[in-house]
Amino acid sequence: GSTRVSLVNKLVSDFFGKPVNNSVNPDEVVALGAAIQADILAGNNKDFLLLDITPLSLGIETMGGLMDVLIPRNSKVPSKAARQYTTHKDAQGSMRISVFQGERDLVKDNRKLAEFNLTNIPGMPAGFPKVEVSFMVDADGILKVKAQELRSGVEQTIEVKPQYGLTDEEVEKMLMDSITHAKDDIATRALVEAKTEGEQILETTEKFITKNSSLLTQDELMQTAQAMQALQLALTMDDKNLIQTKIEELNTISKPYAERVMDNAVSLAMKGKTI
16 A cells, blocks of 8 residues: 555655556555466466575484584475385384584584474384485475485474574574585584594494404404504594594404405305305
């Protein structure tokens, strides 16, 4: 109604320095825009392109508290993405899915949106379950997160509105923080990834030794124990290069007997059989 007031028209015209466009009925303009957008979303009208975008990246927390982005910032809406994950413990029956929004490499520096547990995962060795996490942002900006264990079909779904309670100023601050801390974040991510790899290798090596110790010499067992202790010590320090060096040393020591154990397993499996 106020757009029809002459004084309002004059003030707007003076402010922008150009005549006001009154060619569209103000009572109809919102309905017309909504109708055009509905036509675009239905795929009928390709002459106009009106895009909503995600102002911040959307992802989940992975080992070490890292942010794994599924839908990057500035992705057009509607949008969808999916990625597969697995368990890191034997017989792990559940997986926590924590959803975050932001541009930082560590989830503690981002905005937490939701969290849920995917339960009833069948008992399998670590690395066997295939858990697909999918993100779907609809035209209204609603984020639907689904986690499904592909072998068994068990799944869990949650819906959140990423923009709820988030002001433009907060979005801008989060973007500026990501730029300011970019160098430190890259270094921190690399350190966390190295520590995660080191912890996984220690766990894998320990399980391997427990199962196959009878096939290793005393010298091999002693060298492996020393290399594992050195790696454990390195993991207490914030030195990525040192951790990687100790990982390589442990791999170098374990590679010969790991291959020997594998050859022995193949020989036992093929015993009495012909090809």
